[in-house]
Amino acid sequence: MKRERIRKFESSMALAISTFSAFLGLFWLVFILGDVLVHGVAALNLTLFTNDPAPVGVAGGGLRNAFVGQLIITLFATLIGVPVGVLGGTFLAEYARGRAIAKFISILSDIMVSVPSIVIGTFIYAILVKPFGHFSGWAGSVALSIIMIPVVLRTTEDMLSLVPWELREAAFALGAPYYKVIIQVVYRGAATGILTGILLSIARVAGETAPLLFTSFNNSYFSLDMNHPMSSLTATIFQYAMGPYAIWHTQAWAASLVITVFILALTILGRLVIKWRYK
Amino acid sequence: MAVTVKKNPGDIIFSSLTAIAACTVIFFIIGILFVLIKESSLAREKFGILQFLTTTTWNPVKGTFGALTTIYGTFVTTLLSLVMAIPVALGIAIFVTEIAPNFLKGPIGIAIELLAAIPSIIYGMWGLFTLSPLMRNYIEPFLQQATAGIPFLNLLFHGTPMGIDILTASIILSIMIIPFTASIARDSFNLTPAIVKESAYALGATKWEVVKDVVIPYSKLGVFGGILFSLGRAIGETMAVAFVLGNNHKMFTSLFDTAATITVTLANEFTEADKDIYLSSLFYLALVLFMMSFIFLAIAKFFLLKAERRQSR
Numbered sequence: 001m002k003r004e005r006i007r008k009f010e011s012s013m014a015l016a017i018s019t020f021s022a023f024l025g026l027f028w029l030v031f032i033l034g035d036v037l038v039h040g041v042a043a044l045n046l047t048l049f050t051n052d053p054a055p056v057g058v059a060g061g062g063l064r065n066a067f068v069g070q071l072i073i074t075l076f077a078t079l080i081g082v083p084v085g086v087l088g089g090t091f092l093a094e095y096a097r098g099r100a101i102a103k104f105i106s107i108l109s110d111i112m113v114s115v116p117s118i119v120i121g122t123f124i125y126a127i128l129v130k131p132f133g134h135f136s137g138w139a140g141s142v143a144l145s146i147i148m149i150p151v152v153l154r155t156t157e158d159m160l161s162l163v164p165w166e167l168r169e170a171a172f173a174l175g176a177p178y179y180k181v182i183i184q185v186v187y188r189g190a191a192t193g194i195l196t197g198i199l200l201s202i203a204r205v206a207g208e209t210a211p212l213l214f215t216s217f218n219n220s221y222f223s224l225d226m227n228h229p230m231s232s233l234t235a236t237i238f239q240y241a242m243g244p245y246a247i248w249h250t251q252a253w254a255a256s257l258v259i260t261v262f263i264l265a266l267t268i269l270g271r272l273v274i275k276w277r278y279k
Numbered sequence: 280m281a282v283t284v285k286k287n288p289g290d291i292i293f294s295s296l297t298a299i300a301a302c303t304v305i306f307f308i309i310g311i312l313f314v315l316i317k318e319s320s321l322a323r324e325k326f327g328i329l330q331f332l333t334t335t336t337w338n339p340v341k342g343t344f345g346a347l348t349t350i351y352g353t354f355v356t357t358l359l360s361l362v363m364a365i366p367v368a369l370g371i372a373i374f375v376t377e378i379a380p381n382f383l384k385g386p387i388g389i390a391i392e393l394l395a396a397i398p399s400i401i402y403g404m405w406g407l408f409t410l411s412p413l414m415r416n417y418i419e420p421f422l423q424q425a426t427a428g429i430p431f432l433n434l435l436f437h438g439t440p441m442g443i444d445i446l447t448a449s450i451i452l453s454i455m456i457i458p459f460t461a462s463i464a465r466d467s468f469n470l471t472p473a474i475v476k477e478s479a480y481a482l483g484a485t486k487w488e489v490v491k492d493v494v495i496p497y498s499k500l501g502v503f504g505g506i507l508f509s510l511g512r513a514i515g516e517t518m519a520v521a522f523v524l525g526n527n528h529k530m531f532t533s534l535f536d537t538a539a540t541i542t543v544t545l546a547n548e549f550t551e552a553d554k555d556i557y558l559s560s561l562f563y564l565a566l567v568l569f570m571m572s573f574i575f576l577a578i579a580k581f582f583l584l585k586a587e588r589r590q591s592r
Contacts, residue, residue: 007485007488008485010485010487011485011486011487011488012487013487014487014490014491015373015378015486015487017370018369018370018371018373018374018378019370019374019378020370021366021367021368021369021370021371021374022370022371022374022375022379022387024367024370025367025371025387025390025391025394025457025458025461026387026390028394028454028457029390029393029394032397032401032402032405032454033393033397035405035409036401036405039408083300084300084303085300086300087296087297087299087300087301088297088300088301088302088303088304089301090297090300091294091297091298091300091301092301094297095294095297095298096298096301105301105302105304105305107580107584108304108305108308109304110580111573111576111577111580112304112307112308114508114511114512114515114572114576115311115515115569115572115573115576116514116515116516116517116542116568116569116572117515117517118515118517118542118545118546118565118568119311119315119515119565119568119569119572120311121545121549122315122318122545122549122561122562122565123310123311123314123315125549126314126315126317126318126562127310127314146307149303149304149307150304153300153301153304177287177289177290178287178290178293178294179287179289179290179292179293179294180289182293183293203396206398207397207398207399207400207401208398209398209399209400209517209518210399210517210518210542210546213546213549213550214549214550217550234398234400234518237400237404238400238403238518238521241403241404241407241408241522242522249408252404253404253408256400256401256404259398259401260397260398260401263396263397263398264393264396264397267392267393267396268389268393271389271392
């Protein structure tokens with residue numbers, strides 16, 4: 001009888017501890033997001049989006065260069081990363097389905113997703129910055145696209161594998177060649193899933209800082225030229241938060257709020273679409 | 280299930296296009312390895328392998344570079360953060376799979392995923408402006424007082440609490456890796472067949488005994504893989520620790536010391552390297568980091584695949 005009570009007590013203690021840890025996880029989320037929200041909202045204003053940085057001490061400076069730079073770098077990273085990722089995923093799920101090479105590339109991609117992003121920054125520095133003698137927006141985009149490709153590739157592979165094989169057989173029976181079956185039937189069946197994967201991969205790279213530090217670097221001036229150093233929100237946050245001025249810190253909080261809201265919105269949207277489509 | 284259709288010219292073009300796209304991943308990994316080896320050749324010739332890995336001097340002015348301080352910093356922060364993160368992550372996984380009522384499972388799962396989606400630079404900034412002052416003013420003085428009389432332990436908490444130190448960095452890192460470990464552990468726990476758990480319950484086991492003696496032994500390969508995966512991620516994390524570590528190359532003994540990790544050194548010094556040997560040494564560090572994380576991630580993946588295979592058998 002006594003032994004039973006000890007076991008029950010032990011059990012409820014252990015369960016209480018794991019419940020506590022779940023709420024500890026929630027606590028950190030609320031703490032961090034709440035902190036970004038409080039500081040960020042206080043610092044947010046319209047001039048932040050419409051003005052370029054002013055010298056410290058001069059009022060009315062903004063971060064227009066960083067917002068625009070971030071958009072351009074992410075946009076070109078997406079334009080490079082998505083086609084390569086989707087096509088690569090197609091190879092794994094269709095032409096190489098079930099072969100060893102598909103499994104091998106799939107495993108490598110899973111590893112590649114978690115390879116330190118700063119290493120990718122050094123790699124791009126060596127091949128796209130050093131030979132040209134200057135930092136450039138292109139180098140930043142390529143660095144981000146290298147992080148993006150394995151993410152898109154893996155989700156595409158998974159999503160295409162979910163399309164029932166019979167659907168392809170039905171199309172083959174009509175005499176369609178495989179590439180037409182893929183483009184007109186399989187892609188259509190998996191479109192929502194692939195799109196979600198793309199959204200999540202954009203969310204993944206938009207917050208990257210480390211690979212931009214020595215590729216697109218930073219630029220205090222407004223620039224649309226991808227051949228020159230380009231400002232990005234994340235690199236600006238790093239520079240401003242480490243800097244000595246209070247106004248820089250305020251602006252860094254505002255930039256953090258914008259980028260966090262953007263990324264979390266994309267992530268939630270992606271999750272909702274998956275839930276709605278594949279429930 | 281592979282198809283052998285008559286090769287249509289469109290198919291030949293499309294299939295080679297997709298094959299090339301898929302092979303970019305292999306190309307990147309080989310490319311990174313090749314470029315890092317090539318760029319670090321100057322430092323490798325000058326310092327060798329063993330000497331580089333075991334030298335504690337990092338002196339850009341004199342041009343002597345050794346990696347031991349940064350490797351030491353990397354491993355200490357990573358291990359500390361794992362020690363703090365694993366119990367919480369397992370607790371979360373147990374809560375989500377075994378305890379939570381259905382209406383809580385979804386929201387907590389999403390919350391954990393959001394925690395994983397927050398960019399690391401936000402963690403870093405939050406650490407610098409919010410956590411670091413809290414550590415300096417409350418937590419670190421408390422730890423110092425609490426351990427004042429205890430031999431050994433008081434050495435760990437020795438020095439002036441500044442808030443910019445290994446302890447703060449490790450805490451931030453641990454918050455960052457909790458979601459990775461938790462979601463892999465949750466997936467592994469979910470693989471335990473319901474019938475095995477039900478048998479244990481039928482024998483009169485309590486919930487905790489089912490978790491401890493059935494679920495965890497059943498999913499240990501997956502959980503172990505998940506922990507290794509988090510380790511691989513944690514050693515490559517840059518921005519979350521860059522703000523609060525101080526980038527100080529020394530063999531620290533107290534958790535209140537500033538330190539340097541490989542990633543932090545790269546982030547702070549790469550654009551400042553003015554001499555070829557300096558830059559080459561930084562590439563050498565990047566090579567060491569790449570190999571370390573790749574090996575950990577590959578072993579982790581091996582365990583996760585093994586767990587998956589055992590499940591499908």
